[in-house]
Each structure stands twice: as C-alpha cells, then as structure tokens.
Amino acid sequence: MDELKALDQALFLELHGYRSPFWDDVMVLISNKFVWFPFYGVLVGLFIYFYKRKGWLMVLCLGGSVGLADFISSGIFKPYFARLRPCHDELINAAVNAIDGCGGQYGFVSSHAANAFAVAIFVSMLLPKKQRFLKVLLVIWAIAISYSRVYLGVHYPGDITGGALIGVATAWLSMFFFQKISSRYSFWSA
Template structure:
C-alpha cells in the first residue's frame, strides 16, 4: 500500500514538474525564496501593530508568537527529514533524467516534509486568524499565497507532492495552535 502511494506520488511529481516552462522559472524561483514570506508578513505585521493599541505586552507577545511559530515549523521539518530520510526528487538517481531542476542547487539531501510549505501555511493561518475579525477574506488570500509558495517546490524539482501536503497539514495545525496560545497569553496579560 505504501509503495503504491509513493509510486503515485512520484508519477504525480514528474507530471506536475514537467508542466514547467522557462518563461515562468523566475516567478517560481522568486516565490521559493525566504524573502517571499518575510517581506509580506513583515508588512502585515507592521500594519497590524499600527492599527491595534500599542501595548508593550501586545507587541512582545505577538513577536514571540511568530518566532515560536516559525521555529517549531522549521525544526519539526528538520527532525522529520532526518528521521524519514526520504530523498528529494532531485537526489533520486532514477528520476534525474525525468525532471526539470530549475534551481542551481537541490538543497538538503532529504525532503520529507517541506519546510517551505509548513512555514508558509503556519504564517498564513496565524496571520489569517489574527486579522479574521478585520477582514475574513485575508485568511483565504494568505492561504492562496502559501499554496503558490508550496507548489513552487514541486515546480523547481525539489519536493514531491506528499512532502508538500504533509507540510501544509503541519503548517495549518501549527498556525492554529500558536494563534490559540497567542490569544491565551494575550488574555493573561490583559487581566
């Protein structure tokens, strides 16, 4: 059963990766850079802080929550990669002639699960929930943005679809959990 799932995952990866075009490589490479998340969410963070009451405990709690969010997401991905040791497609010798590797380098040897997917969805869900009362549409826009970042990893040839799906799941759970912890901490300081 697991072998069939992994075979399907490989076939789906080869198909999706083959849809790429050199005309769009720059776009997908740009989305895959860490700055793609950092710049967007720094702007959102600055906007949010500017429209909320500037209590010191509020800003500190928000910044600590974001640091914890990204740290958990990133480190859990690293632990998972070391534990499962699933080769990235670009390190899989049997696939080298079947894929488009857009990046100059492949990254680390192992790819399960995608830290890009986990980090981008953690941030999307956290900020989407944070701003939900102000604009309910933002959570969907942030999730769409995170989806494009996640898909870029398949396009570039460095992650299988299952790597992405598990990263998305972990990111959604992490973003929701840290947002809940953020609210509890905020309520504690506002007593």
C-alpha cells in the same frame, strides 16, 4: 506504502512536467524566502502599529509558529524519514529539472510549505471574519510557495502536504497560546 510512494512520484512527474521559461523565473522568485522579507516586515509593523503590546505578542506567537514548524520539518522529520528529494532520487532524477539547485538531500517534509502555512493560517486566524478575501489570499500565497517547490523539482506533493499540515498545526498551537496569554495577562491586552 510503496503504492503511495509510486503515486506521489507519478503526481510529481505530472506537475513538474508543465514548464516554460517564463514560469521558471516566476517560480524561482516565489520560492526565494528573501523575496518575502518586506512582506514579513510590513506584517510585523502593522501588528505593532495597530495593536501595540498585543501586537508584540502576536509577533512573538507568529515567530513561535514559524520557528516550531521549521524545527519540526527540518530538525525532526527530514532526518528521521530520510526521504530523498526528487532531484536526488536515482529512480526519477533524469526527468527532474532542478533549475534553482537541488538543496539538501532529504525532502520530507517541505519546510517552505510548513513555514508558509504557519504564517498564512496564524495570520488568518487573527483577522476578523469579514476579511475573507485576505484570508483566501494568504492561503493562495502559501499554496503558491508550496507548488513552486514541486515545480522546481525539489519536493514531492507528499512533502508539500506534510509540510502544510505541520504549518497548520503549529499555527493552531500558537493561536492557542496567544489567546491564553492575552486573556490571562492584562499587560498584553493594552
């Protein structure tokens, strides 16, 4: 386990070391959850406009996926594992430039990564197979948000990986419930 932590720290320091004023501003913007609210609003609007009642079920299941991902990452994992963020870790914090603040004390797992991957994967599973470009774009969006957390010095790569896995799992679980509910109850298929 110590070797894994050391590898995670070394990878963090490598990835966090590539900095510039331009990218500092871009990463702060990408990492800001409020920047993405218009995107979420458009997504909800499109679901409801095109799918009517089924769109409302999509929105509820998407919200369930993100809510569950956020609860698991922030409410269970962070307090249980109590792994310090890089910017709070005395072993390396001298090498960390947390330009947008350090955030809470614990970082394993990343809620940003969990939530972004919950959205990206759930929406990707809703899209038809022929929409490969949009699916890839959604995953790139989730990766960009996740990487911004390492760049900003608030998460180790392992925190990001754990968060992404939680997001993927909650997206799959929500899709399972979406399919069961929409096929079983005709009210939601109208």
